[in-house]
Amino acid sequence: MTTTANEITYRLEQKRKVQADFPGPKSVALTERRKAVVAGGVASSVPVYAADADGGIIQDVDGNSFIDLGAGIAVTSVGASDPAVVGAVKEAVEHFTHTCFMVTPYEGYIAVAEQLNRLTPGDHEKRTVLFNSGAEAVENAVKVARLATGRDAVVAFDHAYHGRTNLTMALTAKAMPYKTNFGPFAPEVYRMPMSYPFREENPEITGAEAAKRAITMIEKQIGGEQVAAIIIEPIQGEGGFIVPAKGFLPALAAWAKEKGIVFIADEVQSGFCRTGEWFAVNHEGVVPDIITMAKGIAGGMPLSAITGRADLLDAVHPGGLGGTYGGNPVACAAAVAAIGSMEEYDLNRRARHIEELVLGRLRRLQSEVGIIGDVRGRGAMLAIEFVKDGTKDPHADATKAIAAQCLKDGVIILTCGTYGNVIRLLPPLVIGDELLNDALDVLEAAIRAAA
Numbered sequence: 477m478t479t480t481a482n483e484i485t486y487r488l489e490q491k492r493k494v495q496a497d498f499p500g501p502k503s504v505a506l507t508e509r510r511k512a513v514v515a516g517g518v519a520s521s522v523p524v525y526a527a528d529a530d531g532g533i534i535q536d537v538d539g540n541s542f543i544d545l546g547a548g549i550a551v552t553s554v555g556a557s558d559p560a561v562v563g564a565v566k567e568a569v570e571h572f573t574h575t576c577f578m579v580t581p582y583e584g585y586i587a588v589a590e591q592l593n594r595l596t597p598g599d600h601e602k603r604t605v606l607f608n609s610g611a612e613a614v615e616n617a618v619k620v621a622r623l624a625t626g627r628d629a630v631v632a633f634d635h636a637y638h639g640r641t642n643l644t645m646a647l648t649a650k651a652m653p654y655k656t657n658f659g660p661f662a663p664e665v666y667r668m669p670m671s672y673p674f675r676e677e678n679p680e681i682t683g684a685e686a687a688k689r690a691i692t693m694i695e696k697q698i699g700g701e702q703v704a705a706i707i708i709e710p711i712q713g714e715g716g717f718i719v720p721a722k723g724f725l726p727a728l729a730a731w732a733k734e735k736g737i738v739f740i741a742d743e744v745q746s747g748f749c750r751t752g753e754w755f756a757v758n759h760e761g762v763v764p765d766i767i768t769m770a771k772g773i774a775g776g777m778p779l780s781a782i783t784g785r786a787d788l789l790d791a792v793h794p795g796g797l798g799g800t801y802g803g804n805p806v807a808c809a810a811a812v813a814a815i816g817s818m819e820e821y822d823l824n825r826r827a828r829h830i831e832e833l834v835l836g837r838l839r840r841l842q843s844e845v846g847i848i849g850d851v852r853g854r855g856a857m858l859a860i861e862f863v864k865d866g867t868k869d870p871h872a873d874a875t876k877a878i879a880a881q882c883l884k885d886g887v888i889i890l891t892c893g894t895y896g897n898v899i900r901l902l903p904p905l906v907i908g909d910e911l912l913n914d915a916l917d918v919l920e921a922a923i924r925a926a927a
């Protein structure tokens with residue numbers, strides 16, 4: 477235990493320290509081995525290989541320490557080696573690694589379902605099913621919605637990201653790299669305009685008006701009574717951390733209810749304290765019919781879930797939902813422990829504190845440099861959208877250069893956005909202020925250099 481901040485203790489020193497000429501010899505050797513055996517279609521953002529990770533630090537095989545502002549894409553919110561998660565995994569794995577819940581069930585699955593039914597919005601009767609990945613959760617949410625409504629059409633939005641399986645590719649908006657040449661895609665998916673305040677033609681348009689725009693299109697192009705589900709990320713992730721205008725989500729959800737459409741909130745990225753609430757829909761009091769969860773759920777172990785109205789989930793015939801590995805017992809133990817840590821460390825409060833700290837700095841910087849078009853987000857799901865000086869033209873080159881400079885200085889930072897011009901900040905929620913401020917110093921210097 478080397479340092480502490482906010483009752484969180486760390487095993488690794490929370491300090492950035494990278495050799496000027498990284499990747500070091502061990503990472504270079506691994507890259508060579510990798511090239512010979514790993515498919516080229518799998519790309520990595522950084523050229524070094526992980527050896528250890530804790531709190532806000534990822535240490536590579538050559539001893540470099542990077543500040544982690546990606547959390548493995550919003551996964552390791554409680555840290556990559558949270559003691560409670562590590563302990564629970566060790567305990568579980570010593571008893572059994574797998575029995576298959578569909579064959580010989582076990583308590584951990586039920587314990588996770590109890591937690592999710594408790595934590596997800598709404599006090600209605602709920603049911604939960606566990607899977608392995610976010611895409612699988614989305615697929616199953618749509619399966620349930622179609623069966624329960626007897627309808628086919630599914631509505632998704634511009635800039636949406638829902639995964640890489642066939643149906644979720646169809647739901648995803650961005651062609652490159654997710655869809656190009658991977659078709660044909662699942663049918664009966666319809667795409668509607670999102671509320672994207674920074675890029676609205678009419679900057680005055682309200683959330684309710686943007687919802688009306690989408691609803692009118694749905695009614696004209698599909699017909700409300702044909703729609704099984706509307707699926708939406710309450711804050712869009714890969715699409716650019718787009719926060720819809722206030723009122724957009726409630727208006728959509730209300731209309732869906734009126735038409736008997738299942739409203740699915742895809743909280744795979746925004747869930748589990750990331751935005752300063754257990755779920756991003758809580759910011760506007762929206763209660764989804766089904767909610768999909770994955771990334772932050774189990775402290776890094778692969779687990780995903782859908783939780784929703786009991787009448788919808790229980791409509792499915794026995795055996796209609798499942799999968800060999802879904803709700804793996806070790807992953808379930810990790811999830812119960814991770815949720816415990818979120819409560820113990822009060823990570824919702826931590827996320828709101830990160831928002832305050834980061835947004836304040838970024839807004840000041842925005843007033844000083846011309847290439848920051850927009851600064852947005854909630855909690856520790858924050859983004860900077862870069863534009864060509866004085867315009868709204870996306871500036872993907874500057875974005876890439878800034879991310880590359882940050883990495884060179886030892887800060888792992890992710891980009892996103894339909895136009896590739898957004899830097900997203902997704903630190904582990906357990907990161908200390910000192911380390912976070914150091915990372916922001918690096919980011920600020922890189923932005924000033926690019927401007």
Ligand SMILES: *Cc1c(COP(=O)(O)O)cnc(C)c1O
Pocket residue numbers: 608609610611612614637638639640709713714742743744745746770
């Ligand atoms: C990452 C993500 C998915 C897909 O999750 P995988 O675990 O990669 O399959 C789905 N929806 C959203 C919003 C995501 O961010």
